[in-house]
Amino acid sequence: MRFLNDLKPPYDLTYDDVFMVPRHSAVGSRQGVDLSSRDGSGTTIPLVVANMTAIAGRRMAETLARRGGLVVIPQDIPIEVVTDVVSWVKTRHLVLDTPIVLAPHQTVADALALLPKRAPAAGVVVDADHRPIGVVTDADLTGVDRFTQLTEVMSTDLLLLDADIDPRDAFNTLDTANRRYAPAVDEDGRLAGILTRKGALRATLYTPAVDDRGRLRIAAAVGINGNVAGKAKQLLDAGVDTLVVDTAHGHQESMISAVKAVRGLDPDVPIVAGNIVAAEGVRDLIEAGADIIKVGVGPGAMCTTRMMTGVGRPQFSAVLECAAEAKKYGKHVWADGGVRHPRDVAMALAAGASNVMIGSWFAGTYESPGDLQQTADGRLYKESFGMASARAVRNRTSEESAYDRARKALFEEGISTSRMFLDPTRPGVEDLVDSIIAGVRSSCTYAGAGSLEEFAERAIVGVQSAAGYAEGKPLHASWN
Numbered sequence: 001m002r003f004l005n006d007l008k009p010p011y012d013l014t015y016d017d018v019f020m021v022p023r024h025s026a027v028g029s030r031q032g033v034d035l036s037s038r039d040g041s042g043t044t045i046p047l048v049v050a051n052m053t054a055i056a057g058r059r060m061a062e063t064l065a066r067r068g069g070l071v072v073i074p075q076d077i078p079i080e081v082v083t084d085v086v087s088w089v090k091t092r093h094l095v096l097d098t099p100i101v102l103a104p105h106q107t108v109a110d111a112l113a114l115l116p117k118r119a120p121a122a123g124v125v126v127d128a129d130h131r132p133i134g135v136v137t138d139a140d141l142t143g144v145d146r147f148t149q150l151t152e153v154m155s156t157d158l159l160l161l162d163a164d165i166d167p168r169d170a171f172n173t174l175d176t177a178n179r180r181y182a183p184a185v186d187e188d189g190r191l192a193g194i195l196t197r198k199g200a201l202r203a204t205l206y207t208p209a210v211d212d213r214g215r216l217r218i219a220a221a222v223g224i225n226g227n228v229a230g231k232a233k234q235l236l237d238a239g240v241d242t243l244v245v246d247t248a249h250g251h252q253e254s255m256i257s258a259v260k261a262v263r264g265l266d267p268d269v270p271i272v273a274g275n276i277v278a279a280e281g282v283r284d285l286i287e288a289g290a291d292i293i294k295v296g297v298g299p300g301a302m303c304t305t306r307m308m309t310g311v312g313r314p315q316f317s318a319v320l321e322c323a324a325e326a327k328k329y330g331k332h333v334w335a336d337g338g339v340r341h342p343r344d345v346a347m348a349l350a351a352g353a354s355n356v357m358i359g360s361w362f363a364g365t366y367e368s369p370g371d372l373q374q375t376a377d378g379r380l381y382k383e384s385f386g387m388a389s390a391r392a393v394r395n396r397t398s399e400e401s402a403y404d405r406a407r408k409a410l411f412e413e414g415i416s417t418s419r420m421f422l423d424p425t426r427p428g429v430e431d432l433v434d435s436i437i438a439g440v441r442s443s444c445t446y447a448g449a450g451s452l453e454e455f456a457e458r459a460i461v462g463v464q465s466a467a468g469y470a471e472g473k474p475l476h477a478s479w480n
Contacts, residue, residue, distance in 0.1 A: 274296075
């Protein structure tokens with residue numbers, strides 16, 4: 001990447017401060033751009049879901065990995081739960097979505113409690129042999145007594161797909177039958193999954209992030225206190241594909257010692273460490289044994305670090321400097337935080353990031369772990385919170401003494417409760433991924449880049465005023 005007219009500004013920049021200039025391009029199609037990362041994480045699209053309890057769960061992990069991304073399970077999740085999540089994700093189908101499974105004797109109330117946790121909001125009713133006998137949707141349940149059994153409201157007019165059907169054929173079958181989705185069954189007629197028209201289409205556009213055994217990938221985080229090597233060994237034994245050594249202030253001796261301890265295990269998966277914002281931190285963590293450096297202090301939507309401490313750095317400049325330093329050692333950086341639009345992801349990649357971490361943006365989706373809630377005026381939302389907030393600290397220190405918990409709760413650098421509203425037009429995380437990846441692919445073609453490496457090399461970036469940024473925003477109503 002280089003600055004327009006080679007005029008590097010004397011101050012640090014956020015994503016809002018910069019724009020990209022189009023260049024001569026020989027890239028004929030957006031779909032021809034290779035968005036896979038070379039950092040060892042195995043991602044085929046440059047998106048990593050941040051290790052936040054309100055966002056990174058099993059459903060999110062399954063969905064993102066199927067589309068080529070990666071989810072990092074937070075460090076405050078008990079190891080037995082992480083092991084269960086990893087095992088569950090590793091057994092998911094690469095094309096079919098995991099359905100909501102219901103029994104015929106269950107009630108409308110049971111279905112209503114489960115449907116909002118999935119996109120699409122449909123449940124498959126199965127018999128004792130796990131064979132589909134009906135489908136229920138939110139429309140079927142509207143205005144029905146909550147104690148009504150599902151056999152009375154389910155649709156029995158089923159279109160069943162073969163579990164091994166080619167995604168293109170599945171799309172055509174669903175389209176011809178004018179169905180949004182259909183259960184898929186194995187050779188014995190038992191339910192194997194569910195597939196929507198969009199899901200079938202996406203299966204032709206995305207490549208899943210899989211391990212060397214063809215299973216979906218998943219990452220997990222470990223903190224820097226206590227028996228770091230022991231916890232990391234447990235995560236490796238559980239089968240995680242990437243280890244993230246995580247703390248808010250990554251350039252400290254405890255982090256360096258933790259990374260050395262994890263490297264001492266000689267894992268055959270990448271080690272990610274952070275967070276830092278300057279070249280010196282990159283050098284120290286790479287020397288300690290990190291393969292990927294996590295960059296970002298304070299740009300996240302749930303983070304109050306900059307307002308509380310004055311510490312941090314505008315994210316575009318932090319990523320630019322750290323990526324350049326990591327490249328000297330053949331290593332990589334993840335840009336963590338501060339992205340709110342597809343353009344921000346593109347700018348992070350132009351600055352040299354190999355993957356971009358997303359947190360709060362994905363909190364307001366069906367796939368995030370929180371319960372779906374509703375405001376008085378009917379808007380759907382989920383609660384999110386920062387991992388340095390009092391709420392997260394309370395969860396993380398639940399086994400400590402009352403005094404230690406109270407002492408740590410006095411110091412918080414994150415929001416404990418925030419409403420993340422679902423976008424009615426993009427309520428699922430895959431809807432957001434479609435938007436982001438479409439934007440990033442177009443950015444690459446504007447730069448004449450056929451891969452992420454070429455994009456980081458060819459991007460020409462300029463600096464703009466607040467008015468310049470505002471000029472680029474669409475108007476949803478006339479200015480008259």
